[in-house]
């Protein structure tokens with residue numbers, strides 16, 4: 001049975017005991033999927049599964065605590081759920097997880113940088129290519145060229161937690177070495193050039209907070225420190241230092257919690273490469289504490305705990 | 319001493335009430351000579367120092383920031399500085415990535431009786447920040463950094 005049929009079958013069987021199941025459906029154009037809330041058996045037919053199903057649906061879960069819902073998760077998405085469980089932000093017994101072994105999802109901005117999709121007529125998805133029909137003809141793009149960056153170093157194609165798995169367990173297919181490639185590019189710059197780089201990139205930020213809203217681990221909602229007036233971490237000033245402050249705030253609030261799902265960067269309307277800021281912290285956390293967020297529900301995030309002797313921290317001598 | 323030569327930089331110190339603030343006081347009472355660039359903010363515990371306080375100080379134009387608390391195992395609240403150590407270490411490794419030079423931020427431990435150690439910490443840190451000079455903040459210049 002194909003993955004989609006297995007998913008539909010599983011949802012069909014579980015739906016009765018659940019308020020709804022969250023999945024994806026075809027969106028407003030052939031390239032976009034949208035989140036789908038399946039409430040009745042009639043909705044099940046709208047479900048889709050393909051490399052356009054980019055959204056990390058786990059972002060919905062914290063606000064649904066206390067309700068019984070089902071959810072479809074890719075490998076990376078499952079890490080968000082594990083992290084949320086670790087922090088007690090959701091309850092395992094309240095959710096039914098339909099896991100999907102995943103070969104990667106696309107990055108729409110990579111597609112759009114290659115072809116003008118404004119006039120596209122149809123999109124078809126093959127195993128290793130995306131075919132887009134535009135007025136000038138058919139454009140076939142190899143899937144690997146337009147996969148989301150996170151997919152190119154994916155170590156968890158099969159969800160780490162699930163009740164039903166739609167398909168066979170898929171072992172990791174991608175190299176680990178490329179994970180920090182974008183971070184290293186910046187580390188190789190002089191400090192002054194790094195400042196200039198972030199100044200230029202983050203100056204585009206309009207502080208819409210889409211990055212925050214898409215982040216499954218950003219759970220404070222109306223109590224976000226970015227919008228608090230007392231203490232006033234950020235002002236209404238439009239200068240770049242406020243924008244930098246926002247990103248450092250997000251990154252530090254995610255320190256030891258970020259599962260590298262990439263939703264922040266995907267949601268950004270200004271195409272700012274912000275995930276690498278979070279990745280840099282992930283890299284340091286890994287080096288210091290040997291910890292990767294969202295892998296084991298029994299773990300404690302490293303900044304929620306300590307050791308009396310910290311063998312990996314070299315304190316400065318005076 | 320830089321501060322005394324009229325070239326003061328803006329250096330912020332977050333000192334815990336129980337140890338380092340006392341240490342700075344001891345140094346003062348003992349009349350140890352110290353540079354005057356450091357502006358001290360007294361906090362209840364190094365564990366109170368949200369790393370964002372450090373970042374905010376930089377965004378508001380600080381040239382250097384120092385956090386000092388009780389030595390590990392000596393925290394007035396038993397474990398505040400253990401948490402602080404992890405957070406501040408992550409922060410210290412992260413700030414240079416954003417373009418804030420290594421050396422502009424340090425954290426350390428000074429007890430209330432260690433007036434001489436305080437004098438050394440504040441002098442060395444001030445010298446270190448002076449060696450880097452005034453900091454160019456975000457939005458205060460342009461150019462460079464092209465990686466695309």
Ligand code: SF4
Nearest residue numbers: 215258259261262264
């Ligand atoms: S910071 Fe970005 S990559 Fe990390 S968990 Fe949040 S949305 Fe995902």
Ligand code: SF4
Nearest residue numbers: 205206208209211268
């Ligand atoms: S989504 Fe983009 S523009 Fe909006 S606040 Fe985040 S980085 Fe800034």
